[in-house]
Amino acid sequence: MNSSTSLSFLARCRRSRSFMVGGVMTGFLLVCAAVSLFWTPGSAYDISIANRFLPPSSTHWLGTDQFGRDIVSMLMTGTQNSIAVAVVAVSIGLAVGVSLGLLAAARRGWTEELIMRFSDFSFAFPAILSAIMITAILGPGGVNSILAIGLYNIPVFARLVRGTANAIWTREFVMAARASGKDRFRITFEHIMPNILSIIIVQATILFAIAILAEAALSYLGLGTQPPHPSWGRMLNEAQALMFLDPWQAIYPGIAIATAVFGLNLLGDGLRDVLDPRLSRKR
Protein backbone atom coordinates (compact mmCIF):
# COMPACT_ATOMS: atom_id res chain seq x y z
CA MET A 1 0.00 0.00 0.00
CA ASN A 2 1.63 3.29 -1.02
CA SER A 3 1.55 6.38 1.19
CA SER A 4 -1.21 8.20 -0.73
CA THR A 5 -3.49 5.14 -0.61
CA SER A 6 -2.94 4.70 3.10
CA LEU A 7 -3.51 8.41 3.61
CA SER A 8 -6.83 8.34 1.80
CA PHE A 9 -7.75 5.20 3.75
CA LEU A 10 -7.06 7.00 7.04
CA ALA A 11 -8.94 10.04 5.80
CA ARG A 12 -11.94 7.85 4.95
CA CYS A 13 -11.72 6.28 8.44
CA ARG A 14 -11.74 9.70 10.06
CA ARG A 15 -14.58 10.95 7.86
CA SER A 16 -16.87 8.01 8.64
CA ARG A 17 -18.71 8.82 11.87
CA SER A 18 -20.09 5.27 12.06
CA PHE A 19 -16.59 3.84 11.83
CA MET A 20 -15.22 6.14 14.51
CA VAL A 21 -18.11 5.70 17.01
CA GLY A 22 -18.46 1.97 16.31
CA GLY A 23 -14.71 1.53 16.51
CA VAL A 24 -14.50 3.29 19.88
CA MET A 25 -17.42 1.24 21.28
CA THR A 26 -15.97 -2.05 20.00
CA GLY A 27 -12.53 -1.03 21.25
CA PHE A 28 -13.99 -0.38 24.70
CA LEU A 29 -15.55 -3.86 24.62
CA LEU A 30 -12.23 -5.48 23.70
CA VAL A 31 -10.37 -3.52 26.40
CA CYS A 32 -12.95 -4.63 29.01
CA ALA A 33 -12.50 -8.25 27.98
CA ALA A 34 -8.70 -7.98 27.97
CA VAL A 35 -8.53 -6.21 31.35
CA SER A 36 -10.93 -8.74 32.92
CA LEU A 37 -8.39 -11.48 32.14
CA PHE A 38 -6.08 -10.17 34.88
CA TRP A 39 -8.11 -7.60 36.85
CA THR A 40 -11.70 -7.00 37.91
CA PRO A 41 -12.85 -4.58 40.65
CA GLY A 42 -14.35 -7.46 42.67
CA SER A 43 -15.03 -11.15 42.24
CA ALA A 44 -17.30 -12.43 39.52
CA TYR A 45 -17.34 -15.94 41.05
CA ASP A 46 -17.09 -15.78 44.87
CA ILE A 47 -20.38 -16.14 46.69
CA SER A 48 -20.69 -13.90 49.73
CA ILE A 49 -24.10 -14.02 51.39
CA ALA A 50 -23.16 -11.14 53.70
CA ASN A 51 -22.70 -8.89 50.64
CA ARG A 52 -26.01 -9.68 48.87
CA PHE A 53 -27.87 -6.89 47.06
CA LEU A 54 -25.39 -4.18 48.03
CA PRO A 55 -26.15 -0.79 46.44
CA PRO A 56 -23.56 0.91 44.18
CA SER A 57 -20.53 2.10 46.14
CA SER A 58 -16.83 2.81 45.62
CA THR A 59 -16.02 -0.90 46.17
CA HIS A 60 -18.94 -2.26 44.12
CA TRP A 61 -19.55 0.29 41.35
CA LEU A 62 -22.89 -1.22 40.31
CA GLY A 63 -23.59 -3.11 43.53
CA THR A 64 -23.80 -6.87 44.05
CA ASP A 65 -26.25 -9.58 43.00
CA GLN A 66 -28.28 -12.07 45.06
CA PHE A 67 -25.15 -14.15 45.72
CA GLY A 68 -23.00 -11.16 46.68
CA ARG A 69 -21.01 -11.24 43.42
CA ASP A 70 -19.74 -7.92 42.07
CA ILE A 71 -21.91 -6.89 39.09
CA VAL A 72 -19.21 -4.88 37.24
CA SER A 73 -16.83 -7.83 37.51
CA MET A 74 -19.51 -10.18 36.19
CA LEU A 75 -20.21 -7.84 33.27
CA MET A 76 -16.50 -7.58 32.47
CA THR A 77 -16.00 -11.36 32.62
CA GLY A 78 -19.19 -11.76 30.56
CA THR A 79 -17.58 -9.62 27.83
CA GLN A 80 -14.79 -12.19 27.61
CA ASN A 81 -17.34 -14.93 27.19
CA SER A 82 -19.38 -13.10 24.52
CA ILE A 83 -16.29 -12.21 22.51
CA ALA A 84 -14.85 -15.73 22.73
CA VAL A 85 -18.11 -17.33 21.57
CA ALA A 86 -18.57 -14.79 18.77
CA VAL A 87 -14.94 -15.08 17.54
CA VAL A 88 -15.05 -18.88 17.33
CA ALA A 89 -18.58 -18.99 15.86
CA VAL A 90 -17.74 -16.39 13.19
CA SER A 91 -14.45 -18.18 12.45
CA ILE A 92 -16.34 -21.44 11.84
CA GLY A 93 -18.66 -19.59 9.47
CA LEU A 94 -15.72 -17.87 7.77
CA ALA A 95 -13.62 -20.99 7.33
CA VAL A 96 -16.35 -23.29 6.06
CA GLY A 97 -18.77 -20.76 4.49
CA VAL A 98 -16.15 -18.79 2.55
CA SER A 99 -14.53 -22.01 1.28
CA LEU A 100 -17.90 -23.37 0.14
CA GLY A 101 -18.84 -20.05 -1.51
CA LEU A 102 -15.51 -19.85 -3.35
CA LEU A 103 -15.81 -23.50 -4.40
CA ALA A 104 -19.35 -22.94 -5.69
CA ALA A 105 -18.24 -19.92 -7.74
CA ALA A 106 -15.12 -21.63 -9.07
CA ARG A 107 -16.70 -24.96 -10.02
CA ARG A 108 -20.27 -23.85 -10.91
CA GLY A 109 -22.53 -26.69 -12.19
CA TRP A 110 -23.76 -29.33 -9.77
CA THR A 111 -21.22 -28.34 -7.07
CA GLU A 112 -22.74 -24.85 -6.95
CA GLU A 113 -26.27 -26.25 -7.06
CA LEU A 114 -25.53 -28.66 -4.20
CA ILE A 115 -23.93 -25.98 -2.01
CA MET A 116 -26.74 -23.51 -2.66
CA ARG A 117 -29.49 -26.05 -1.92
CA PHE A 118 -27.66 -26.94 1.30
CA SER A 119 -27.71 -23.21 2.13
CA ASP A 120 -31.46 -23.10 1.43
CA PHE A 121 -32.11 -25.87 3.95
CA SER A 122 -29.89 -24.23 6.52
CA PHE A 123 -31.82 -20.98 6.29
CA ALA A 124 -34.83 -22.74 7.76
CA PHE A 125 -32.80 -23.28 10.94
CA PRO A 126 -31.96 -20.07 12.79
CA ALA A 127 -29.16 -20.36 15.39
CA ILE A 128 -31.65 -20.99 18.19
CA LEU A 129 -33.29 -23.92 16.38
CA SER A 130 -29.89 -25.49 15.63
CA ALA A 131 -28.92 -24.95 19.27
CA ILE A 132 -32.14 -26.60 20.43
CA MET A 133 -31.37 -29.69 18.34
CA ILE A 134 -27.73 -29.79 19.41
CA THR A 135 -28.45 -29.31 23.12
CA ALA A 136 -31.22 -31.92 22.97
CA ILE A 137 -28.52 -34.44 22.03
CA LEU A 138 -25.29 -33.16 23.55
CA GLY A 139 -26.70 -31.21 26.49
CA PRO A 140 -26.42 -27.47 27.16
CA GLY A 141 -23.04 -25.74 27.22
CA GLY A 142 -20.86 -22.99 25.81
CA VAL A 143 -19.18 -25.21 23.21
CA ASN A 144 -22.52 -26.43 21.87
CA SER A 145 -23.81 -22.88 21.55
CA ILE A 146 -20.65 -21.95 19.61
CA LEU A 147 -21.27 -24.91 17.31
CA ALA A 148 -24.91 -23.90 16.76
CA ILE A 149 -24.09 -20.26 16.00
CA GLY A 150 -21.15 -21.31 13.81
CA LEU A 151 -23.36 -23.67 11.81
CA TYR A 152 -25.86 -20.84 11.27
CA ASN A 153 -23.05 -18.60 9.94
CA ILE A 154 -21.87 -21.10 7.30
CA PRO A 155 -24.69 -20.64 4.73
CA VAL A 156 -24.71 -16.86 5.29
CA PHE A 157 -21.05 -16.60 4.24
CA ALA A 158 -21.43 -19.25 1.53
CA ARG A 159 -24.26 -17.35 -0.19
CA LEU A 160 -22.60 -13.96 0.07
CA VAL A 161 -19.21 -15.19 -1.17
CA ARG A 162 -20.67 -17.23 -4.01
CA GLY A 163 -22.76 -14.27 -5.26
CA THR A 164 -19.90 -11.78 -5.04
CA ALA A 165 -17.30 -14.19 -6.42
CA ASN A 166 -19.53 -15.08 -9.38
CA ALA A 167 -19.59 -11.41 -10.35
CA ILE A 168 -15.77 -11.20 -10.13
CA TRP A 169 -15.33 -14.35 -12.26
CA THR A 170 -16.92 -12.53 -15.21
CA ARG A 171 -14.47 -9.58 -15.05
CA GLU A 172 -11.83 -8.99 -17.72
CA PHE A 173 -8.80 -9.42 -15.45
CA VAL A 174 -10.03 -12.90 -14.44
CA MET A 175 -10.52 -13.81 -18.09
CA ALA A 176 -6.97 -12.57 -18.76
CA ALA A 177 -5.68 -14.73 -15.90
CA ARG A 178 -7.51 -17.75 -17.34
CA ALA A 179 -6.11 -17.01 -20.80
CA SER A 180 -2.62 -16.88 -19.33
CA GLY A 181 -3.11 -20.47 -18.15
CA LYS A 182 -3.73 -20.04 -14.42
CA ASP A 183 -5.89 -22.76 -12.89
CA ARG A 184 -9.14 -22.06 -10.99
CA PHE A 185 -7.48 -22.61 -7.62
CA ARG A 186 -4.78 -19.99 -8.29
CA ILE A 187 -7.26 -17.51 -9.74
CA THR A 188 -9.46 -17.92 -6.65
CA PHE A 189 -6.61 -17.08 -4.31
CA GLU A 190 -4.81 -14.47 -6.39
CA HIS A 191 -7.72 -12.59 -7.95
CA ILE A 192 -11.08 -13.51 -6.42
CA MET A 193 -10.18 -13.47 -2.71
CA PRO A 194 -8.57 -10.00 -2.62
CA ASN A 195 -11.59 -8.55 -4.42
CA ILE A 196 -14.19 -9.93 -2.04
CA LEU A 197 -12.22 -9.44 1.17
CA SER A 198 -13.84 -6.12 2.10
CA ILE A 199 -17.34 -7.55 1.78
CA ILE A 200 -16.33 -10.55 3.90
CA ILE A 201 -14.90 -8.26 6.61
CA VAL A 202 -18.11 -6.17 6.71
CA GLN A 203 -20.29 -9.30 6.89
CA ALA A 204 -18.07 -10.80 9.60
CA THR A 205 -18.57 -7.67 11.74
CA ILE A 206 -22.35 -7.89 11.35
CA LEU A 207 -22.36 -11.62 12.10
CA PHE A 208 -20.17 -10.94 15.12
CA ALA A 209 -22.96 -8.73 16.49
CA ILE A 210 -25.57 -11.39 15.66
CA ALA A 211 -23.42 -14.05 17.38
CA ILE A 212 -23.27 -11.93 20.56
CA LEU A 213 -27.08 -11.62 20.48
CA ALA A 214 -27.55 -15.34 19.82
CA GLU A 215 -25.13 -16.35 22.59
CA ALA A 216 -26.96 -14.09 25.04
CA ALA A 217 -30.31 -15.57 23.98
CA LEU A 218 -29.04 -19.15 24.35
CA SER A 219 -27.50 -18.41 27.75
CA TYR A 220 -30.75 -16.72 28.78
CA LEU A 221 -32.60 -19.93 27.90
CA GLY A 222 -30.04 -21.97 29.84
CA LEU A 223 -28.74 -23.64 26.68
CA GLY A 224 -25.49 -21.68 26.42
CA THR A 225 -22.78 -20.79 28.93
CA GLN A 226 -23.34 -22.65 32.19
CA PRO A 227 -22.85 -21.37 35.75
CA PRO A 228 -20.67 -20.42 37.54
CA HIS A 229 -19.11 -18.73 34.48
CA PRO A 230 -20.81 -15.33 34.06
CA SER A 231 -22.52 -14.49 30.80
CA TRP A 232 -24.76 -11.54 29.97
CA GLY A 233 -27.72 -13.71 28.96
CA ARG A 234 -27.51 -15.80 32.11
CA MET A 235 -27.25 -12.66 34.28
CA LEU A 236 -30.45 -11.41 32.68
CA ASN A 237 -32.18 -14.73 33.29
CA GLU A 238 -31.20 -14.72 36.97
CA ALA A 239 -32.19 -11.06 37.34
CA GLN A 240 -35.67 -11.67 35.92
CA ALA A 241 -36.72 -13.56 39.03
CA LEU A 242 -35.65 -10.54 41.11
CA MET A 243 -37.44 -7.88 39.08
CA PHE A 244 -39.59 -6.80 42.05
CA LEU A 245 -36.65 -6.80 44.45
CA ASP A 246 -33.81 -5.31 42.43
CA PRO A 247 -34.87 -4.21 38.93
CA TRP A 248 -31.44 -2.70 38.11
CA GLN A 249 -29.90 -6.15 37.89
CA ALA A 250 -32.00 -6.76 34.78
CA ILE A 251 -30.97 -3.41 33.27
CA TYR A 252 -27.15 -3.71 33.34
CA PRO A 253 -26.63 -6.90 31.27
CA GLY A 254 -29.17 -5.67 28.71
CA ILE A 255 -27.27 -2.39 28.34
CA ALA A 256 -24.03 -4.38 27.92
CA ILE A 257 -25.51 -6.54 25.13
CA ALA A 258 -27.18 -3.59 23.37
CA THR A 259 -23.99 -1.48 23.55
CA ALA A 260 -21.85 -4.28 22.14
CA VAL A 261 -24.28 -4.99 19.29
CA PHE A 262 -24.85 -1.29 18.57
CA GLY A 263 -21.10 -0.65 18.42
CA LEU A 264 -20.47 -3.61 16.13
CA ASN A 265 -23.35 -2.66 13.82
CA LEU A 266 -21.99 0.88 13.55
CA LEU A 267 -18.50 -0.49 12.92
CA GLY A 268 -19.92 -2.74 10.17
CA ASP A 269 -21.60 0.27 8.54
CA GLY A 270 -18.42 2.31 8.91
CA LEU A 271 -16.21 -0.43 7.49
CA ARG A 272 -18.49 -0.61 4.47
CA ASP A 273 -17.92 3.12 3.89
CA VAL A 274 -14.19 2.88 4.47
CA LEU A 275 -13.32 -0.36 2.66
CA ASP A 276 -15.61 -0.01 -0.31
CA PRO A 277 -16.83 3.54 -0.93
CA ARG A 278 -18.74 2.34 -4.03
CA LEU A 279 -20.89 0.10 -1.85
CA SER A 280 -21.73 2.88 0.57
CA ARG A 281 -22.80 5.09 -2.32
CA LYS A 282 -25.09 2.34 -3.57
CA ARG A 283 -26.87 2.03 -0.24
Next chain:
Amino acid sequence: MTLPVSGDNVSLHETNPTGVLFSTCLAKITMSIFFAKRLLTLIVTLIGASMVIFVVMEILPGDPALVILGINATDEMVALLTTELGLDRSAPVRYWDWISGLLVGEMGMSYAYKVPVWELVEGALWITVPLAIISITFSITLALVVGLYAAANHNKPADIGLMGFSQLGISIPNFWLAVLLIMFFAIELRWFPAGGFPGWDEGIFKSFKALLLPAIALATVVGAILARITRSAVLEVYREDYVRTARAKGLSQRATLWLHVLRNALIPVLTVTGIQFAGLLAGTVVVENVFHIPGLGSLVLKAINNRDTIVVENVVLLLAAMVITVNFIVDMLYAVIDPRLKAQDI
Protein backbone atom coordinates in the same frame (compact mmCIF):
# COMPACT_ATOMS: atom_id res chain seq x y z
CA MET B 1 -54.18 9.97 -23.24
CA THR B 2 -52.02 8.85 -20.35
CA LEU B 3 -48.71 7.22 -21.06
CA PRO B 4 -48.01 3.78 -19.62
CA VAL B 5 -45.14 3.87 -17.17
CA SER B 6 -42.76 1.08 -16.31
CA GLY B 7 -44.19 -0.97 -13.46
CA ASP B 8 -47.72 -0.65 -14.88
CA ASN B 9 -49.00 -3.89 -16.33
CA VAL B 10 -49.96 -2.38 -19.68
CA SER B 11 -49.12 -3.95 -23.01
CA LEU B 12 -49.74 -3.14 -26.64
CA HIS B 13 -52.06 -6.17 -26.90
CA GLU B 14 -54.64 -4.31 -24.87
CA THR B 15 -55.63 -2.41 -27.96
CA ASN B 16 -56.97 -5.53 -29.69
CA PRO B 17 -59.34 -8.19 -28.16
CA THR B 18 -57.49 -11.27 -29.55
CA GLY B 19 -54.26 -9.90 -28.17
CA VAL B 20 -55.89 -9.38 -24.77
CA LEU B 21 -57.14 -12.99 -24.73
CA PHE B 22 -53.75 -14.29 -25.77
CA SER B 23 -51.85 -12.26 -23.20
CA THR B 24 -54.33 -13.28 -20.44
CA CYS B 25 -53.89 -16.98 -21.32
CA LEU B 26 -50.12 -16.57 -21.46
CA ALA B 27 -50.12 -14.81 -18.09
CA LYS B 28 -52.19 -17.63 -16.55
CA ILE B 29 -49.89 -20.34 -17.95
CA THR B 30 -46.80 -18.43 -16.77
CA MET B 31 -48.32 -18.04 -13.32
CA SER B 32 -49.22 -21.76 -13.14
CA ILE B 33 -45.68 -22.82 -14.12
CA PHE B 34 -44.23 -20.36 -11.63
CA PHE B 35 -46.52 -21.68 -8.87
CA ALA B 36 -45.76 -25.34 -9.73
CA LYS B 37 -42.01 -24.66 -9.71
CA ARG B 38 -42.17 -22.90 -6.37
CA LEU B 39 -44.40 -25.63 -4.90
CA LEU B 40 -41.91 -28.27 -5.99
CA THR B 41 -39.08 -26.29 -4.35
CA LEU B 42 -41.19 -26.01 -1.19
CA ILE B 43 -41.73 -29.79 -1.06
CA VAL B 44 -38.06 -30.58 -1.78
CA THR B 45 -36.92 -28.09 0.89
CA LEU B 46 -39.36 -29.56 3.42
CA ILE B 47 -38.09 -33.08 2.71
CA GLY B 48 -34.48 -31.84 2.97
CA ALA B 49 -35.20 -30.09 6.28
CA SER B 50 -36.89 -33.20 7.69
CA MET B 51 -33.86 -35.30 6.67
CA VAL B 52 -31.47 -32.87 8.35
CA ILE B 53 -33.53 -33.00 11.56
CA PHE B 54 -33.77 -36.79 11.44
CA VAL B 55 -30.02 -37.22 10.90
CA VAL B 56 -29.14 -34.74 13.66
CA MET B 57 -31.64 -36.09 16.20
CA GLU B 58 -31.68 -39.82 15.51
CA ILE B 59 -28.49 -40.82 13.72
CA LEU B 60 -25.69 -38.49 14.88
CA PRO B 61 -26.08 -39.19 18.62
CA GLY B 62 -25.58 -42.91 17.95
CA ASP B 63 -28.16 -44.27 20.35
CA PRO B 64 -31.20 -42.02 20.98
CA ALA B 65 -32.28 -44.34 23.83
CA LEU B 66 -29.02 -43.52 25.62
CA VAL B 67 -29.65 -39.80 25.09
CA ILE B 68 -33.11 -40.16 26.65
CA LEU B 69 -31.98 -42.27 29.61
CA GLY B 70 -28.73 -40.42 30.28
CA ILE B 71 -25.21 -41.73 30.92
CA ASN B 72 -26.16 -43.64 34.08
CA ALA B 73 -28.47 -46.04 32.22
CA THR B 74 -27.66 -49.74 32.28
CA ASP B 75 -27.40 -51.78 29.06
CA GLU B 76 -30.67 -53.58 29.87
CA MET B 77 -32.55 -50.30 30.30
CA VAL B 78 -31.17 -48.98 27.00
CA ALA B 79 -32.06 -52.24 25.19
CA LEU B 80 -35.60 -52.21 26.64
CA LEU B 81 -36.23 -48.59 25.64
CA THR B 82 -34.71 -49.20 22.21
CA THR B 83 -37.29 -51.95 21.56
CA GLU B 84 -40.14 -49.99 23.17
CA LEU B 85 -39.52 -46.95 20.97
CA GLY B 86 -38.95 -49.03 17.85
CA LEU B 87 -35.40 -47.72 17.56
CA ASP B 88 -34.13 -51.19 16.63
CA ARG B 89 -35.59 -50.73 13.14
CA SER B 90 -33.35 -49.41 10.38
CA ALA B 91 -32.97 -45.62 9.98
CA PRO B 92 -34.76 -45.41 6.57
CA VAL B 93 -37.74 -47.36 7.98
CA ARG B 94 -37.92 -45.06 11.02
CA TYR B 95 -37.66 -41.98 8.80
CA TRP B 96 -40.44 -43.25 6.53
CA ASP B 97 -42.65 -44.07 9.52
CA TRP B 98 -42.10 -40.56 10.92
CA ILE B 99 -42.88 -38.79 7.65
CA SER B 100 -45.87 -40.96 6.72
CA GLY B 101 -47.20 -40.45 10.26
CA LEU B 102 -46.81 -36.67 9.92
CA LEU B 103 -48.87 -36.73 6.72
CA VAL B 104 -51.86 -38.08 8.69
CA GLY B 105 -51.20 -35.92 11.75
CA GLU B 106 -49.42 -38.64 13.79
CA MET B 107 -46.28 -37.46 15.57
CA GLY B 108 -45.76 -40.43 17.89
CA MET B 109 -45.97 -40.56 21.69
CA SER B 110 -44.17 -38.19 24.00
CA TYR B 111 -41.55 -40.11 26.01
CA ALA B 112 -42.02 -37.85 29.04
CA TYR B 113 -45.79 -37.27 29.15
CA LYS B 114 -46.94 -40.54 27.52
CA VAL B 115 -49.51 -38.65 25.44
CA PRO B 116 -49.56 -38.18 21.65
CA VAL B 117 -47.07 -35.45 20.65
CA TRP B 118 -49.75 -33.84 18.46
CA GLU B 119 -51.89 -33.16 21.56
CA LEU B 120 -49.02 -31.15 23.09
CA VAL B 121 -48.17 -29.42 19.83
CA GLU B 122 -51.73 -28.51 18.90
CA GLY B 123 -52.32 -26.50 22.08
CA ALA B 124 -48.97 -24.70 21.68
CA LEU B 125 -49.62 -23.93 18.02
CA TRP B 126 -52.77 -22.00 18.94
CA ILE B 127 -50.54 -19.62 20.87
CA THR B 128 -47.33 -19.42 18.82
CA VAL B 129 -49.00 -18.95 15.42
CA PRO B 130 -51.24 -16.03 16.55
CA LEU B 131 -48.23 -14.52 18.37
CA ALA B 132 -46.12 -14.75 15.18
CA ILE B 133 -48.95 -13.29 13.06
CA ILE B 134 -49.55 -10.37 15.46
CA SER B 135 -45.79 -9.70 15.66
CA ILE B 136 -45.19 -9.73 11.91
CA THR B 137 -48.25 -7.49 11.38
CA PHE B 138 -46.91 -5.01 13.95
CA SER B 139 -43.43 -5.19 12.37
CA ILE B 140 -44.67 -4.47 8.84
CA THR B 141 -46.96 -1.65 10.02
CA LEU B 142 -44.13 -0.09 12.03
CA ALA B 143 -41.71 -0.50 9.12
CA LEU B 144 -44.05 1.09 6.56
CA VAL B 145 -44.97 4.05 8.78
CA VAL B 146 -41.40 4.77 9.92
CA GLY B 147 -39.74 3.89 6.59
CA LEU B 148 -42.10 6.00 4.48
CA TYR B 149 -41.98 8.94 6.88
CA ALA B 150 -38.18 8.84 7.00
CA ALA B 151 -37.95 8.60 3.19
CA ALA B 152 -40.37 11.51 2.78
CA ASN B 153 -38.15 13.57 5.11
CA HIS B 154 -34.86 12.36 3.62
CA ASN B 155 -31.80 13.85 5.35
CA LYS B 156 -34.01 16.00 7.59
CA PRO B 157 -33.82 15.73 11.41
CA ALA B 158 -36.87 13.40 11.45
CA ASP B 159 -35.12 10.98 9.09
CA ILE B 160 -31.83 11.07 10.97
CA GLY B 161 -33.60 10.66 14.34
CA LEU B 162 -35.78 7.77 13.16
CA MET B 163 -32.86 5.95 11.58
CA GLY B 164 -30.84 6.44 14.78
CA PHE B 165 -33.71 4.87 16.74
CA SER B 166 -33.99 2.03 14.25
CA GLN B 167 -30.26 1.29 14.61
CA LEU B 168 -30.84 1.17 18.37
CA GLY B 169 -33.91 -1.05 17.85
CA ILE B 170 -31.81 -3.55 15.88
CA SER B 171 -29.26 -3.70 18.69
CA ILE B 172 -31.68 -4.37 21.57
CA PRO B 173 -32.14 -8.07 22.31
CA ASN B 174 -35.83 -8.94 22.14
CA PHE B 175 -35.73 -10.83 25.42
CA TRP B 176 -34.28 -7.79 27.22
CA LEU B 177 -36.92 -5.56 25.68
CA ALA B 178 -39.48 -8.11 26.89
CA VAL B 179 -38.10 -7.85 30.45
CA LEU B 180 -38.20 -4.02 30.24
CA LEU B 181 -41.79 -4.10 28.98
CA ILE B 182 -42.78 -6.36 31.88
CA MET B 183 -41.05 -4.04 34.36
CA PHE B 184 -42.73 -0.94 33.01
CA PHE B 185 -46.18 -1.98 31.77
CA ALA B 186 -46.88 -4.95 34.04
CA ILE B 187 -45.09 -4.18 37.31
CA GLU B 188 -45.01 -0.36 37.32
CA LEU B 189 -48.23 0.59 35.51
CA ARG B 190 -50.09 -2.73 35.95
CA TRP B 191 -51.73 -2.38 32.54
CA PHE B 192 -50.82 -5.85 31.32
CA PRO B 193 -50.24 -9.26 32.90
CA ALA B 194 -46.55 -9.95 33.66
CA GLY B 195 -46.80 -13.37 32.04
CA GLY B 196 -48.87 -16.46 31.38
CA PHE B 197 -51.66 -17.07 28.92
CA PRO B 198 -55.33 -17.40 30.00
CA GLY B 199 -56.37 -19.54 27.00
CA TRP B 200 -58.63 -18.55 24.11
CA ASP B 201 -61.69 -19.94 26.01
CA GLU B 202 -61.29 -17.06 28.49
CA GLY B 203 -62.08 -14.55 25.76
CA ILE B 204 -60.28 -13.10 22.80
CA PHE B 205 -59.61 -9.73 24.46
CA LYS B 206 -57.94 -11.27 27.51
CA SER B 207 -55.80 -13.58 25.39
CA PHE B 208 -54.87 -10.79 22.97
CA LYS B 209 -53.87 -8.65 25.94
CA ALA B 210 -51.59 -11.43 27.17
CA LEU B 211 -49.91 -11.65 23.74
CA LEU B 212 -49.57 -7.90 23.22
CA LEU B 213 -46.34 -7.26 25.18
CA PRO B 214 -44.57 -10.34 23.73
CA ALA B 215 -45.66 -9.25 20.25
CA ILE B 216 -44.29 -5.73 20.80
CA ALA B 217 -40.98 -7.17 22.05
CA LEU B 218 -40.70 -9.33 18.94
CA ALA B 219 -41.95 -6.70 16.49
CA THR B 220 -39.64 -3.88 17.58
CA VAL B 221 -36.43 -5.54 16.39
CA VAL B 222 -37.85 -6.91 13.12
CA GLY B 223 -39.76 -3.63 12.54
CA ALA B 224 -36.54 -1.63 12.99
CA ILE B 225 -34.73 -3.75 10.38
CA LEU B 226 -37.66 -3.55 7.95
CA ALA B 227 -38.03 0.22 8.46
CA ARG B 228 -34.44 0.76 7.28
CA ILE B 229 -35.04 -1.47 4.25
CA THR B 230 -38.33 0.31 3.44
CA ARG B 231 -36.66 3.70 3.64
CA SER B 232 -33.77 2.80 1.32
CA ALA B 233 -36.08 0.92 -1.10
CA VAL B 234 -38.48 3.89 -1.33
CA LEU B 235 -35.58 6.32 -1.86
CA GLU B 236 -34.14 4.04 -4.54
CA VAL B 237 -37.48 3.82 -6.42
CA TYR B 238 -38.03 7.58 -6.16
CA ARG B 239 -34.88 8.04 -8.29
CA GLU B 240 -36.26 5.84 -11.11
CA ASP B 241 -37.19 7.39 -14.46
CA TYR B 242 -40.75 6.07 -14.44
CA VAL B 243 -41.46 7.88 -11.17
CA ARG B 244 -40.22 11.10 -12.74
CA THR B 245 -42.43 10.35 -15.77
CA ALA B 246 -45.44 9.76 -13.53
CA ARG B 247 -44.84 13.08 -11.75
CA ALA B 248 -44.25 14.83 -15.10
CA LYS B 249 -47.58 13.65 -16.48
CA GLY B 250 -49.27 15.36 -13.53
CA LEU B 251 -49.77 12.57 -10.99
CA SER B 252 -49.82 13.89 -7.43
CA GLN B 253 -47.02 12.95 -5.02
CA ARG B 254 -49.44 10.82 -2.99
CA ALA B 255 -50.77 8.98 -6.05
CA THR B 256 -47.21 8.39 -7.30
CA LEU B 257 -46.29 6.97 -3.92
CA TRP B 258 -49.24 4.56 -3.76
CA LEU B 259 -49.38 3.59 -7.44
CA HIS B 260 -45.72 3.35 -8.38
CA VAL B 261 -43.25 3.80 -5.56
CA LEU B 262 -44.74 1.60 -2.86
CA ARG B 263 -45.51 -1.31 -5.15
CA ASN B 264 -41.96 -1.46 -6.45
CA ALA B 265 -40.34 -0.70 -3.11
CA LEU B 266 -42.26 -3.58 -1.53
CA ILE B 267 -40.14 -6.21 -3.33
CA PRO B 268 -36.96 -5.82 -1.24
CA VAL B 269 -39.13 -5.25 1.84
CA LEU B 270 -40.89 -8.56 1.21
CA THR B 271 -37.58 -10.38 0.66
CA VAL B 272 -36.23 -9.20 3.98
CA THR B 273 -39.59 -9.92 5.69
CA GLY B 274 -39.28 -13.54 4.53
CA ILE B 275 -35.72 -13.76 5.86
CA GLN B 276 -36.62 -12.00 9.10
CA PHE B 277 -39.56 -14.33 9.73
CA ALA B 278 -37.09 -17.09 10.62
CA GLY B 279 -35.53 -14.77 13.19
CA LEU B 280 -38.93 -13.74 14.50
CA LEU B 281 -39.99 -17.36 14.96
CA ALA B 282 -36.72 -18.13 16.74
CA GLY B 283 -37.42 -15.03 18.83
CA THR B 284 -40.80 -16.45 19.89
CA VAL B 285 -38.94 -19.41 21.45
CA VAL B 286 -37.05 -16.98 23.71
CA VAL B 287 -39.80 -14.41 24.32
CA GLU B 288 -42.39 -17.09 25.17
CA ASN B 289 -40.03 -18.19 27.91
CA VAL B 290 -39.69 -14.62 29.24
CA PHE B 291 -43.48 -14.33 29.53
CA HIS B 292 -44.04 -17.98 30.53
CA ILE B 293 -46.41 -18.44 27.60
CA PRO B 294 -47.10 -22.13 26.87
CA GLY B 295 -46.34 -21.96 23.14
CA LEU B 296 -44.01 -24.04 20.97
CA GLY B 297 -40.94 -22.31 22.44
CA SER B 298 -41.82 -23.27 26.01
CA LEU B 299 -42.81 -26.77 24.87
CA VAL B 300 -39.51 -27.40 23.12
CA LEU B 301 -37.46 -26.13 26.06
CA LYS B 302 -39.37 -28.34 28.50
CA ALA B 303 -38.84 -31.23 26.08
CA ILE B 304 -35.05 -30.63 26.15
CA ASN B 305 -35.05 -30.69 29.94
CA ASN B 306 -37.13 -33.91 29.92
CA ARG B 307 -34.94 -35.44 27.18
CA ASP B 308 -38.15 -35.83 25.19
CA THR B 309 -36.34 -35.94 21.82
CA ILE B 310 -39.44 -36.92 19.84
CA VAL B 311 -41.14 -33.66 20.88
CA VAL B 312 -37.99 -31.65 20.06
CA GLU B 313 -37.76 -33.33 16.65
CA ASN B 314 -41.38 -32.58 15.72
CA VAL B 315 -41.42 -29.02 17.06
CA VAL B 316 -38.17 -28.11 15.27
CA LEU B 317 -39.59 -29.52 12.03
CA LEU B 318 -42.80 -27.56 12.54
CA LEU B 319 -40.89 -24.31 13.13
CA ALA B 320 -38.64 -24.96 10.12
CA ALA B 321 -41.73 -25.77 8.02
CA MET B 322 -43.30 -22.45 9.04
CA VAL B 323 -40.17 -20.58 7.90
CA ILE B 324 -40.12 -22.45 4.58
CA THR B 325 -43.86 -21.90 4.01
CA VAL B 326 -43.63 -18.18 4.75
CA ASN B 327 -40.80 -17.87 2.23
CA PHE B 328 -42.97 -19.73 -0.30
CA ILE B 329 -45.80 -17.24 0.33
CA VAL B 330 -43.31 -14.37 -0.07
CA ASP B 331 -42.27 -15.82 -3.44
CA MET B 332 -45.93 -15.96 -4.49
CA LEU B 333 -46.45 -12.37 -3.39
CA TYR B 334 -43.47 -11.28 -5.50
CA ALA B 335 -45.29 -12.52 -8.56
CA VAL B 336 -48.43 -10.60 -7.60
CA ILE B 337 -46.52 -7.38 -6.92
CA ASP B 338 -44.16 -7.54 -9.90
CA PRO B 339 -45.35 -9.73 -12.81
CA ARG B 340 -41.97 -9.31 -14.54
CA LEU B 341 -40.28 -11.45 -11.88
CA LYS B 342 -42.10 -14.67 -12.67
CA ALA B 343 -41.44 -14.26 -16.38
CA GLN B 344 -37.72 -13.97 -15.65
CA ASP B 345 -37.84 -16.91 -13.34
CA ILE B 346 -39.21 -19.50 -15.72
